[in-house]
Amino acid sequence: MATLDAAPALAVVDLCKTYAGTAVVDSLSFTVEPGRCFGLLGPNGAGKTTTLRLCLGLTAPDSGTITLDGHAIPAAAQTARIRVGVVPQFDNLDPDFTCRENLLVFGRYFGLRDTEIRARIPSLLEFASLGSKAEARLATLSGGMKRRLTLARALVNDPNVVFLDEPTTGLDPQARHLIWERLKQLKAAGKTLILTTHFMDEAERLCDSLIVIDHGRKIAEGSPRQLIAAHIEPQVVEVYDEAGGNLPTFVAAVRPLAERVEISGETAFFYCREPRPLLDRLAEVPGLRYVHRAANLEDVFIKLTGRELRD
Structure with missing residues (x-):
């Protein structure tokens, strides 16, 4: 070595x-x-x-x-x-x-x-x-x-x-x-x-x-760990409008529960330090599917370089 x-x-x-x-x-x-x-x-x-x-x-x-x-x-x-x-x-x-x-x-x-x-x-x-x-x-x-x-x-x-x-x-x-x-x-x-x-x-x-x-x-x-800690909130909740759950209305209502929210197509990304209040609200809304995960390097990459397609 x-x-x-x-x-x-x-x-x-x-x-x-x-x-x-x-x-x-x-x-x-x-x-x-x-x-x-x-x-x-x-x-x-x-x-x-x-x-x-x-x-x-x-x-x-x-x-x-x-x-x-x-x-x-x-x-x-x-x-x-x-x-x-x-x-x-x-x-x-x-x-x-x-x-x-x-x-x-x-x-x-x-x-x-x-x-x-x-x-x-x-x-x-x-x-x-x-x-x-x-x-x-x-x-x-x-x-x-x-x-x-x-x-x-x-x-x-x-x-x-x-x-x-x-x-x-x-x-x-x-x-x-x-x-x-x-x-x-x-x-x-x-x-x-x-x-x-x-x-x-x-x-x-x-x-x-x-x-x-x-x-x-x-x-x-x-x-990777330093970049995630420096640029992204530790928890991410991805929410998808699966069956007429009216995602825009939901996002407008719960936006204060996250430090940052990004919309990409039919998906909303909630970046949180404490996700429990948001998860509790999601449990009450039919038609919305979600994934709760830890922040990762892809979140950093997207934040720094944007979500638009590059050719």
Whole structure:
């Protein structure tokens, strides 16, 4: 595991990138400590993918500094990437190769000897729960299997830092939970994980710290628990008009019972510190269905970035 005085795995200072006069990354700064899972959250178009490309040296910044695993980026990006793994948003495995061949060929890009790569392949496939699929071609694999193979491929060079761009998008719950388990194992082994995701429960489970960005700027930073405590009332009651319960009338009558109320379509969100009076009133109103839960990271995300759809 990393020592407390270890240099940051990734340090970004005043990073800027503009396209066609629009600031896509705007004075962005953050630090990722080694052996931690760091989340980069934001709506579509917020600048997450551009930030990852800048950190990997795939795009040159307009200004600012980046240090990745002790190397200045983009000047020493090629050297830095020798000990960096990347799980891209979309799988780009070679369909003409077997699982074993995908790992073997990818390992050669890092200058590894075939004997060294072949020695690593069995453990990588076992890690991805693909031990019986070494000779299987991609056409025979499910989407979850391909995603797990992409994760295994990102580890073929035994990286210090692993970038994961929406690693569980499109997966069923079982596959998501398996990947979460594997990512926790990587962190326990001292790997640094840098994660982008649209699943707030994923970020809440995995991330030690995170930032929320919108329009290229950082708008919040902290651990999931810190952000929830700082931005959201502790209890949430979601109320749905299920059978003519006249939700607007109910909201108008009980609005003083919550610190904050948001309406989205046919749902009212009541953010409370003490929900019991509201729950007592709900028990008296037929036609309204409700869910009472603790506040979570998704509530923070929605509050900070809005409920409107982003393309």
